[in-house]
Amino acid sequence: MRHILALDAGTGSGRAVIFDENGRQLAAASREWTHKEEPGFPGSMTFERDRNWQMIVSAIREVLEQVPGANVAAVSTTSMREGIALYDESGEELWACANVDARAVQEVRDLRQRDPELERWVYLRSGQTFALGAAPRLLWLERHQPEIYERAAKMAMLSDWIAVRLGAEIAVDPSNGGTTGLFNLESRAWDREIAERLEIKPELISAPVYESGTRIGEVSPAAAAETGLKAGTPIVMGGGDAQLGAVGVGATRVGDVAVFGGSFWQQEVNLGQPLADETGRIRMNFASVPGTWQAEAIVFFPGIAARWFRDAFAPDLKEQAAAEGRDAYELLESLAETVPPGSYGITPILSNAMDYTHWRHAAPSFLNFPLDPEKAHRGAFFRALQENAAIVTLANLRRIADLTGSFPESVIFASGAAKGKLWPQILADVLQVPVRIPMVKEATSLGAAIAAGVGVGIYDDMPSAADRLVRWDRVVEPNPDNQAAYQEAYERWVKAYPAELELADSGVTAHMWIAPGE
Numbered sequence: 001m002r003h004i005l006a007l008d009a010g011t012g013s014g015r016a017v018i019f020d021e022n023g024r025q026l027a028a029a030s031r032e033w034t035h036k037e038e039p040g041f042p043g044s045m046t047f048e049r050d051r052n053w054q055m056i057v058s059a060i061r062e063v064l065e066q067v068p069g070a071n072v073a074a075v076s077t078t079s080m081r082e083g084i085a086l087y088d089e090s091g092e093e094l095w096a097c098a099n100v101d102a103r104a105v106q107e108v109r110d111l112r113q114r115d116p117e118l119e120r121w122v123y124l125r126s127g128q129t130f131a132l133g134a135a136p137r138l139l140w141l142e143r144h145q146p147e148i149y150e151r152a153a154k155m156a157m158l159s160d161w162i163a164v165r166l167g168a169e170i171a172v173d174p175s176n177g178g179t180t181g182l183f184n185l186e187s188r189a190w191d192r193e194i195a196e197r198l199e200i201k202p203e204l205i206s207a208p209v210y211e212s213g214t215r216i217g218e219v220s221p222a223a224a225a226e227t228g229l230k231a232g233t234p235i236v237m238g239g240g241d242a243q244l245g246a247v248g249v250g251a252t253r254v255g256d257v258a259v260f261g262g263s264f265w266q267q268e269v270n271l272g273q274p275l276a277d278e279t280g281r282i283r284m285n286f287a288s289v290p291g292t293w294q295a296e297a298i299v300f301f302p303g304i305a306a307r308w309f310r311d312a313f314a315p316d317l318k319e320q321a322a323a324e325g326r327d328a329y330e331l332l333e334s335l336a337e338t339v340p341p342g343s344y345g346i347t348p349i350l351s352n353a354m355d356y357t358h359w360r361h362a363a364p365s366f367l368n369f370p371l372d373p374e375k376a377h378r379g380a381f382f383r384a385l386q387e388n389a390a391i392v393t394l395a396n397l398r399r400i401a402d403l404t405g406s407f408p409e410s411v412i413f414a415s416g417a418a419k420g421k422l423w424p425q426i427l428a429d430v431l432q433v434p435v436r437i438p439m440v441k442e443a444t445s446l447g448a449a450i451a452a453g454v455g456v457g458i459y460d461d462m463p464s465a466a467d468r469l470v471r472w473d474r475v476v477e478p479n480p481d482n483q484a485a486y487q488e489a490y491e492r493w494v495k496a497y498p499a500e501l502e503l504a505d506s507g508v509t510a511h512m513w514i515a516p517g518e
Contacts, residue, residue: 002073006448009079009158016059017445023469027066031055035098043102060227076238076452079159081179082132086152104136108517127284131515133181135198168217168235174286175239185274212239212288213454236455243288244447249414250470252463257408261417265299280357297354297396302389333422335379341485343384344375349500353395362500363509390430410434429482439471
């Protein structure tokens with residue numbers, strides 16, 4: 001039996017996962033990390049390369065110990081998107097930052113002031129805005145650390161950084177590299193004209209581009225000595241975490257829709273060609289499957305809000321769950337199940353609907369709750385948080401439908417929020433479409449493993465491999481009796497949110513999150 005190793009540089013941890021060729025997870029290890037702010041540079045998030053590499057090495061060694069005699073046929077990598085690494089002409093690492101690095105506020109403003117139409121031109125050409133793009137960060141380096149910028153000769157993503165450390169050449173793929181905002185949507189390659197107009201030196205976009213599933217190197221003797229992998233093990237191009245996550249849950253064909261319910265909720269809609277969103281609200285990405293694209297929308301912080309609520313208002317349930325060997329969210333959902341759809345009108349204000357060109361969110365709050373302990377209790381507030389995540393997902397999918405011309409007939413729901421019983425049912429009831437839930441727990445890693453298997457001939461292609469490997473837990477059907485209550489809740493939220501956003505825009509309250517330069 002052949003084995004496949006997937007490595008993931010996530011926002012909060014580095015992970016190593018081993019699968020067999022039938023997609024069965026055999027071992028997993030993770031190492032939590034954080035990204036420190038550089039002194040004197042507010043909003044910066046440095047990716048500590050040497051420390052993080054040692055964490056990944058440790059995770060690799062742990063999973064190899066968990067699978068004695070592992071026959072690793074290939075390794076592939078994935079990572080948080082938008083995080084970048086710079087190299088000099090000789091291939092030496094110079095600098096790296098994490099995806100949420102927001103140091104380049106002034107550079108975003110400078111670009112917008114230089115030419116008010118420039119960002120829209122870049123967006124229609126690349127699918128990306130300046131908010132999380134590489135160009136403002138590179139211009140920041142040129143201004144604040146010119147010695148690094150002058151030496152920099154190539155740029156890659158953090159998934160590529162892992163591959164290079166293992167022994168691969170410096171290269172990028174469209175699904176992750178495209179989030180730099182320096183790729184062309186049509187060609188799936190670097191766009192020199194974008195770089196020129198943004199005044200980014202052209203050599204920075206000189207790394208070769210390979211599609212996910214392409215063999216790009218082999219584990220070097222030095223990396224083998226560090227990790228315990230065999231020298232010569234093939235390294236295969238991976239990709240961005242959300243895009244490979246879509247592969248890992250079986251969303252590989254045009255029209256497939258995946259909703260990932262983690263700290264952020266991401267909606268990924270597969271397309272057969274890139275579409276121009278004249279409203280500028282939807283992000284357009286390259287899918288990991290060659291020849292496909294994805295319209296993406298994001299709900300900010302549902303998972304973080306649920307964790308905050310658990311820790312702030314249900315510490316007793318955390319203790320009870322720990323004593324009983326259960327999940328505290330299961331106990332919270334049992335309280336929420338006693339509350340009718342609509343949560344007695346309680347309306348949370350958290351994430352805005354997707355507006356990529358003007359990305360900002362109002363201050364967190366709860367509106368419209370009754371001063372009645374029989375109704376306004378923690379079960380009702382928790383259910384309202386769950387309903388709100390589904391309501392904003394509906395708003396996002398409707399915006400994508402405005403672009404594609406059709407609303408999904410069903411969605412795939414994965415990640416932490418899909419584990420319980422109530423949240424998937426709420427999502428099905430709000431969307432009024434069936435919700436399919438896969439069994440896989442490590443969707444992104446499985447997607448990376450599928451890419452690795454394609455690269456060494458274990459699988460013919462990613463869609464057929466996903467058909468073979470992705471197993472389904474259940475399908476949650478919508479309850480039409482709940483549609484009216486959720487439509488009322490949706491309309492209330494749509495009317496309330498602009499007023500709350502205006503309070504944050506005017507400085508009365510503080511934005512939950514606002515993009516650099518807004």
